[in-house]
Amino acid sequence: MKIANGVMEYLEQNQVEYIFGMSAGTVSALYDAMNDVSIKPIITKNEAGAAYMAAKYASISGKMGVCIAAGGVGTNNMVNGIGDAMRSKVPVLFITGYVHRWQIGKGAIQELNTEQILKPITKYSKTVLDENCVLSTLKEAMEIALTPPMGPVHVSIPIDIQISELIESMPEQVAIPQVMFDDESIDKAIEVINGEKDGIIMVGRGCRGLSEQVKALSEKLQWPIITTPEGKGVVPTDFYLNLGNYGFSGTDSSTDYVEDGPSTCILVLGSSLGESATRNYNPVLVKDKKVIHVDWDKKELGKVFKTDVEVYHDLEKVIPELIKGVNTKSRSFERPLINGPYVQNHTGLSIRLLLEKITEILPKNTYYVSDIGEYMNFLFKYLPIRSGGDFDISLNYGAMGSGVAGVVGAHLAEPNKPMAIFTGDGSFFMNGMEILTAKEYKMPIIFIVINNAMLGYVEHGHKFLYGRTVEGFKQQRISISSMMNAIGIKSIEVSTMEQLENIGDFVENLDGPCVIELVTDGSEPAPVADRFKALGETKKN
Template sequence: MKIAEAILHYLKASNVEYAFGIPAGIVGPLYDSLIDVDIKPIITKNEAGAAYMAARYASTSGKLAVCVGAGAVGVSNMMNGIADASRAKAPMLILAGYINRWQMGKGAIQELDGEQMVKGVTKYAATVLDEKDVLAELDRAVRIALTPPCGPVYLSIPIDVQREEATLPLPAPASLAELQAVRPEPAALAQAAELIDRSSRGLIMVGRGGRGLTEEIKRLSEHLKWPIITTPAGKGVVPTDFPLNLGNYGFSSTNAASDYVHSDEPACVLILGTSLGEASTCNFNDVLVAGRKVIHVDRDPSVLGRVFKPDVAIHGDLREVLPYLAAHTRKSAASFRKPEPVNDPYERNHTGLSLRLFLEGLRSALPANTRYVCDIGEFTNFVLKYLDIPEGGDFEINLDYGAMGSAIAGGAGLYAADPTRPVAVIAGDGCFFMNGMDILTAKEYKMPVIYIIVNNAMLSYVERGQKFLYKRTIPDYKQERISIADMMAVAGIRTMTVERLEDLADIPAFTRELDGPVLIEVVTDGSEPAPILDRLKALVK
C-alpha cells in the first residue's frame, strides 16, 4: 500500500467523510488513492472555496474536515479559509503536496515553502521529508486539530514520498471523547454557583461554544430567570422566540439586548462559550461587565481574562458546567418580562426595498429548521439585528475573521455536514464577485443550497464609513448594476429576483423540492441606513 493510500485509510478510520480541494500534479497520488478509499472528493472552483467549505463543515459539525491542494500555490489560495478556520476554532487538516525531494532548491515549478506561510494561522505545521515519519506526523496533526481549542493543522508531503510504500502499521485513530474532555475544576464550579445565588438578577451571554446545548441553556435561564443575549457567532443557539432571549448583542445589537446591558438590572454576567472579541463586546466596551460580578466559562483557557477580568474563570466544557449550575443554584421565584418587539419600530427613511423588512419576513418564507449562513458586508448588520431564528433553526457566521465570500462556499460545507436540513446563504454582491463561483460546486454536487444575494450595486459599507470618518467619499464606490440572477441562470442555476416585499410570497414555492442550488437576488438601492454605528466608532477609537 502506498503512503498516499495509507493516509486516506487513517483519515477514514478517523471518521473523515470528504476531501475538499482541487487536484494537481503534486497531490496526484492522494487523488488517485481516493478511488480505493471511501472518502468523497468535493472538487471546488478555487482552493479558497475548498478551505471555506471545510471550515464551515468543521465549525458546525465538530468533525475533522480535510482540504487537499497543491503545494504553496494552492495553499496561498487557501490562506483566507485557513485563517477563517483558525478564528472559528474549526478542526481542519490541510494536506498539501510538494515537489520531489530531489528537486528542492533547484527552482522547480511551484517550489515555495508553504509551511512557513501558514504557521501564523495554524496550530501545527510540518513538511514531512522522511516516508517513515508520515503516519506518525499525520496522527500527531489530527490529534492537535481535534484538541480544544480546536483549529487547523498543515502537513506538506512531497509527491515522491506519497508514492513510497507504507512500511509501518496505521496508528489507531484518536478518540474524540478523550481528546475533547475538558473537565472543570470542582472548586471553580462551586464558587460560580455561590456567586449566582448571591446575585439578585443576572444576565447570560451565549457564544459559539453553546452550539448543540440549546435545551441546557434554556433550562438554566428559566431556572434562574436570567435573560439571554447572544453574540453574533452565538446567534441561533437560542431561538428568537424563547421568552428570555433578548437577541443579538455586540455587532448590531438588538435594542432590547443593548438596553438591558446598559441598565442597572443585572448584578452578575454569566458568559458561556465566547472569547469576547470585538464583535461580541461593541469594541471591547466594558459596559457589559462594569460594576457586575463576572463568571466566564470556555474550553479555551487563553480567552479567560484576556478581555475582561472575571471573578470566576471556569476552564471546562459547557456540557458539564451547565447541568452543574442548574443543579447547584436556587430556583428563582422572580419573573422577567421580555420587551416586545426587541427592536425599535421600522421607519421609512429610505427609498427602494427595505432589507430590514425583507429579513423580518424571511422567517415565514423558509422552513423553520433552516440553517442560515451569513457572509460579510453591510447587509450583515441587518441580518444580525433583524433575522429571526425560530425553534429548530440555526445560524452560522465567522465575523471574527470577517472574510467576504466565505459563506458562499461555506453553505455547501454546512449541507455536507447535515444534508437533512435546508441551508440558506445570505451574501452580498461584493461577496459574490469575490468568491461566487462555488455556487457552481453546489450545482455539480446537487446540493440544494438557497443563495440569497443582496445586490445594491455599491460598496455601501465603505461609502458610509468614509462619509462618517472623513465627511467625503469617491464615486467609484457606486458600481454598474449587473444582474447576478441572469449570470447564474446562464450557468444553469434556477433564479428569481426580489424587488418588492410582495415577492416574499413566491419564495416558498420557489424553494420547494430542490434538486440543486437556487439563487434569489434581492435588489436594493443601498439607501436604507444600516445599524453600523458601533463599528464605525471603533475605527476612530
C-alpha cells in the same frame, strides 16, 4: 500499498467522510487514492472555497474537516480559509503537496516553503521528509487539531513520498488527549450566582449544540439571554427569555437591558468577548456586575475584562452542573419589545422588513448562514431564528466570501436541513462561483444575494469617517439573476415586498442550488454606527 493509499485508509479509519480541494501535480497521488476508499471528494472551483468549506463543515458538524491542495499556489489560495479556521477554533486537517525531495531548493515549479507560511495560523505545521513518518505525523496533527481549543493543522507531503511504498505500520485511531479542566471553579461560579438576584447570560459560539441546556439554565434563574453575533441562533428568537443579539448591531432590548437593567452579574458562556460581541470592548457590558466567564480556551479568560470567577472547562459539562447547583429564582421575567418599530427612512426594498418576513416563508428549520458585509448587521438585529432553525457566521476573522463558499460545507454537515446563505454582491463576486460546486453535487442551497451595486460597508463607512467616498465603491449594477440563468441555475429577482410572496413556491422541490436576488438601492441605514465609531477611535481609554 503506496503511501498515498495509506493516507486515505488512515483518514477513512478515522471516520473522515469528505475531502475538499482541488488536485494538482504535487497531490495527484493522494487524489488518485481516493478512488479506493469511501471518502467522497468535493472538487471546488478554487482552493480558497475548499478551505472555507472544510472549516464550515467542521464548525457545524463537530467532526474533522479535511482539505487537500497543491503546495505553493494551492496552499496560498487557502490561507484565508485557514485563518478563518484558526479564529473559529475548528479542527481542520490541511494536507498539501510538495515537490520531489531532491528538487527542494532548486526552484522547481510551485516550490514554496508552506510549512513556515502556515505556522502562524495553525496549531501545527510540518513538512514530512521521512517516508517512514507520514501516518504517525498525520495522527499527531489530527490529535492536536481535536485537542481543545481546537484548530487547524497542516501537513505537507512531497510527491515522491506519496508514490513510495508504505513501510510504516498503520497507527491506532486518533485519540483525543484528556484535558485537565478546573472542576473547583464550577462551585465558585454557583456560589456567586446564588448570591445575586438579577443577572444576564451571554451566549457565545461555544454554546452551539447546547440550546436546551442554555434555555433550562435561563429558566431556572429567570435571567435573560443575550447572544453574541456568533452565538445567534443557539437559542431561538421566540424563547421568552431571549433578548437577542448584543454587540455591534445589537437589538434594542439587549442594549437597553445591559445599560439600564437591574443585573448585578453576567455569566459569559463560550465567548471570546471579541470586538463585535462587546461593542469594541465597551466596559458598559460588565459595569457594576460580577463577571463569571466559562470557556475551554484558557487564553480567553480575563483577556478583555476583569473577571470574578474564571471557569476553564467544557461547557457541555459545566452547564448541567450549573443547572443542578443554582437556586431557582422566584421572579418572573417579562420580555420587552425586541426592537423599536420600523421607520421608513429610505427608498427601495427594506432589508429589515424582508428579514422579519422571510423566515415565515422559508421552512421553520432552515439553517441560515451569513457572509461578511453591511447586510450582516441587519441579520444580527432583525433576522428571527425559529425553533428548529439555526444561524452561523465566521465573524471573528471576517473574510468576505467565507460564507458563500463555506455554505457547501454547512450543507454537508446538516444535509437534512434547508440551507440558506445571505451574501452581498461584493462577497458573491469574490467566491460566488462555488455555487457551481453546489450545482455539480446537486445541493439544494438557497443563495440569497443582496445586490445594492456597491461595496456598502466600505461606501457608507468612508462617508461616516471621512465625509467622502472613493470612485469605484459604487459599481455598475450587474443582474446576478441573468448570470445564474446563463449557467443553468434557477433564479428569481425580488425588488418589492409584494414579490417576496413568490419565494415560497420558488424554493420548493429544489434539486440543486437557486438564487434569490434582492435588488436594493442601498439607501436603508444599516445599524452599524458603533462599528464605524470604533474604526475612528485613535485610542481606547
